[in-house]
Amino acid sequence: MIELSERKIFDEKRISEIVEMLDFTKANGLITVVTQDYKTNEILMVAYANEEAVHETLATGKAHYWSRSRKTLWEKGGHSGHFQYIKEIFVDCDADCLIYKVEQVKAACHTGYYSCFYRKIEKDGITIIGKQIFDPKSVY
Numbered sequence: 001m002i003e004l005s006e007r008k009i010f011d012e013k014r015i016s017e018i019v020e021m022l023d024f025t026k027a028n029g030l031i032t033v034v035t036q037d038y039k040t041n042e043i044l045m046v047a048y049a050n051e052e053a054v055h056e057t058l059a060t061g062k063a064h065y066w067s068r069s070r071k072t073l074w075e076k077g078g079h080s081g082h083f084q085y086i087k088e089i090f091v092d093c094d095a096d097c098l099i100y101k102v103e104q105v106k107a108a109c110h111t112g113y114y115s116c117f118y119r120k121i122e123k124d125g126i127t128i129i130g131k132q133i134f135d136p137k138s139v140y
Contacts, residue, residue: 038101044108
């Protein structure tokens with residue numbers, strides 16, 4: 001576990017040590033990142049990161065990911081203003097998956113919900129369990 005308080009930024013030496021510890025070899029240079037609200041532990045989203053994304057996350061204290069569809073680095077909130085400020089980072093036993101515990105600004109989901117997991121599969125179908133908090137047409 002890496003704890004970040006007040007958006008602490010790591011120095012380059014420590015960032016290099018952390019990035020080198022991670023295993024980017026299993027999935028085309030990407031690792032899975034599960035992002036959670038640091039206060040409630042609600043899962044907000046799942047995304048992917050390459051070495052550059054992890055480096056930028058550690059250097060800035062804001063979540064960065066790799067967009068598989070756009071094939072580019074992206075800072076969460078860079079367009080919408082819905083930033084994710086890193087509070088803690090956990091790494092799994094294989095060093096190929098991270099959990100970012102974040103302070104989420106407004107919403108994580110591009111569809112306007114706080115969490116990307118706003119739908120629940122039930123016996124009778126899918127139920128929307130989240131509340132849309134912004135209109136995505138006004139942001140994107």
